[in-house]
Structure formats: C-alpha cells, structure tokens
Amino acid sequence: MARVITAAILAAAQRGFKTAFQGAFSSTPSMYASVATIINSNTREEVYGWLGDFPKMREWIGDRQFQTMKTHSYSIVNRKFEGTVTVARDDIEDDRLGLYTPRFEMMGQSAAQHPDEIVFDLINSGFTSLCYDGQNFFDTDHPVGKEGAQVSVSNMQAGSGEMWILADLSRPLKPFVFQKRRDYAFTTKEDGATSDHVFMRDEYIYGVDARVAAGFGFWQMAFGSKAELNEANLRAAYVAMTEFTDDEGRKLNIAPTHLIVGNTNHFKARDVLLSKEINGTTNTNQNLVQIMHAPRLG
Known part of the structure; x- marks a missing residue:
C-alpha cells in the first residue's frame, strides 16, 4: 500500500535532496577563484570605470598630486542560470528517494563547476572580446601613456596553436572577474498534491539557480599566446610582462606567477618548466612559474 504523502514526508525528502546537493557542491574542486577576483554585485549591472587606474605610490614632495582616473564604460551585466530536476510522485510514495x-x-557538482565554465568561456574569447580600454583583452594595440603621447603595447603572441597564458595571480585584482549577484542556491517547488504541476504531471520540482557573470580585469596581468609553447616564446612573454608600465612610464612590477595551459600544452609546459635539462643543457627556466592545467582552456 502506497504511503500518503504528507508535508513532513515532503520536508524530509527536500532535506535529503538538499544534503546530497550541498555535499557535492562543497566537495567539488574549482579553479575560477585562482584566476578571477570575486566581486559581489548589488545590481543588475556593475560599471568598472576605475579599470585602467593601476594604483601606485610616489614620493610625497609638496602637495599631494591628485591622479585623475580615466573614465571607462566597461561594465559586466549579471546573467541568470538554472538547473532543474523532477521527482516522480510515485517514487516519493514508494520511498524510492535513494534513486535520486x-x-x-550531479546537480551540486554542476553548480560548483559552473563558475569555471563561464570564466573559461570568457578567457577563451580573450583574443576577440573587448576589455576596458576598447581593445581585445589579448591584443597588440593597448594604448598606454598620457593623452596625445600614447603608445601601443602588446600582451599577446599570434599563432595557430592552442592558447596558453602567462599570468600574475599574486595581486588582489586578478586578470579576470567573477561577478556574483545571487549565489548558487538549492530551491524547491513543493505545494503538495494541490500544486498545478503535481496535478498535471504527477511530479515534484527541485532546482538550483544563480545570477552571476564573468568579465575582464587588468589586461596587464595576463599575456596570451597561440604561438608554440617553447622556451623562447615563454621567455619573450615573461619579459614583456615585466616591462609593462603605467601611463606615466613607471614600471608596474608585474611578476608572472603561473603558466595556464590546456590539455594539448600540458606536457609541453612540464617539459619547459620542470625538466632539469633540455637537450643536455641546464634548464634555466626550471620552476620559473607554476603550471596551472586548465582542461577548459581553449
């Protein structure tokens, strides 16, 4: 005889489902927080007008010198995401909830990994998507300098291979931004047997939703390449980053900390950075930066 579905039974089912979701959500590893600064959002869209104003100290002689921040219109609009699972009423009646x-x-795991998906989707578009200065994030023509005396600065190498990225991940603001308006939350629609959905479909609805987005931070914190990953190209990218300056010509003291690679370049990166010798010669690049293997890259 099927048991009668009561409010207490539905509440117990919800607790069990939420526990399964939360357990997987909490234990699933993710990478986005390593490459992106997490910004809490308070509205549908955040405007990052301060991007381009790289803070730097100067000697205090005379009055303070007020730095006029360039105004940029770069903004990140929050997006809505959801995932939904239905549970047959018969399975709740028959106490077969373990099947779910x-x-x-899997829903919890998917939600935990979702920030990685949208952050690396953004990174993969870095050669073709604009950042705060109106240039593609990875570009050869970033304008640097005071108005009327700007020069073009490159943070990319052209090529036809899989993308790899040299990045400085040591700063409070990382090369990318993960914007969070509403965090991932487990939700349910349980109105008992009187629910229109239960009446029509004979099933209960559970889900997860969030309002989040990803965007670009300082292009100076990352150097993208589609050229072959080898000793010469890695060194060229490294030197280029250490030479980046602010609009007044002062070095930004960028120090690359990580080489971010996808699946194709993973073992190439290990050869370049972990080998003690290359072709019988001491590898002076050994442990220059840390390797970050990002399967979603590219």
Missing part, C-alpha cells in the same frame, strides 16, 4: 541521490549530487 546521484542526480542531486
């Missing part, structure tokens, strides 16, 4: 535990665990 893996589905809710």
Whole structure:
C-alpha cells in the first residue's frame, strides 16, 4: 500500500535532496577563484570605470598630486542560470528517494563547476572580446601613456596553436572577474498534491539557480599566446610582462606567477618548466612559474 504523502514526508525528502546537493557542491574542486577576483554585485549591472587606474605610490614632495582616473564604460551585466530536476510522485510514495541521490549530487557538482565554465568561456574569447580600454583583452594595440603621447603595447603572441597564458595571480585584482549577484542556491517547488504541476504531471520540482557573470580585469596581468609553447616564446612573454608600465612610464612590477595551459600544452609546459635539462643543457627556466592545467582552456 502506497504511503500518503504528507508535508513532513515532503520536508524530509527536500532535506535529503538538499544534503546530497550541498555535499557535492562543497566537495567539488574549482579553479575560477585562482584566476578571477570575486566581486559581489548589488545590481543588475556593475560599471568598472576605475579599470585602467593601476594604483601606485610616489614620493610625497609638496602637495599631494591628485591622479585623475580615466573614465571607462566597461561594465559586466549579471546573467541568470538554472538547473532543474523532477521527482516522480510515485517514487516519493514508494520511498524510492535513494534513486535520486546521484542526480542531486550531479546537480551540486554542476553548480560548483559552473563558475569555471563561464570564466573559461570568457578567457577563451580573450583574443576577440573587448576589455576596458576598447581593445581585445589579448591584443597588440593597448594604448598606454598620457593623452596625445600614447603608445601601443602588446600582451599577446599570434599563432595557430592552442592558447596558453602567462599570468600574475599574486595581486588582489586578478586578470579576470567573477561577478556574483545571487549565489548558487538549492530551491524547491513543493505545494503538495494541490500544486498545478503535481496535478498535471504527477511530479515534484527541485532546482538550483544563480545570477552571476564573468568579465575582464587588468589586461596587464595576463599575456596570451597561440604561438608554440617553447622556451623562447615563454621567455619573450615573461619579459614583456615585466616591462609593462603605467601611463606615466613607471614600471608596474608585474611578476608572472603561473603558466595556464590546456590539455594539448600540458606536457609541453612540464617539459619547459620542470625538466632539469633540455637537450643536455641546464634548464634555466626550471620552476620559473607554476603550471596551472586548465582542461577548459581553449
């Protein structure tokens, strides 16, 4: 005889599903926080007008010198995402809820990995998507200098291979931004047998939703390349980053910390950075930066 579905039974089912979801959500590793600064958003769209104003100290002689911040119109609009699972009423009546535990665990895992998806989708578009200065994030023509005396600065190498990125991830503001308006949350629609959906479909609805987005930070913090990953190209990218200056010509003291690579370049990166010798010669690049293997890159 099927048991009668009561409010207490539905509440117990929800607790079990939420526990499965939350357990997987909390234990699933992610990478986005390593490459992106997490910004809490308070509205549908955040305007990052201060990007381009790289803070730097100067000697105080005479009055303070007020730095006029360039005004940029770069903004990041929050996007809505959801995932939904239905549970048959018969399975709740028959106490077969254990069958759904893996589905809710997979939902939790998917939600935990979703920031990686949108952040690396953004990174993969870096050669063709604009950042705060109106140039593509990875570009040869970033304008640097005071008005009327600007020069073009490159943070990219052209090529036809898989993308790899040299990045300085040591700063409070990382090369990319993950914007969070509403965090990932487990939700349910349980109105008992009187629910229109339960009446028509004989099933209960559970889901997860969030309002988040990804965007570009300082282009100076990353150097993108599609050229072959080898000793010469890595060194050229490294030197280029250490030479970046602000609009007044002062070095920004960028020090690359990580080489971000996808699947194709993973072992190339290990050869270049971990080998003690290359072709019988001491590898002076050994442990120059850390390797970050990002399967979603490219």
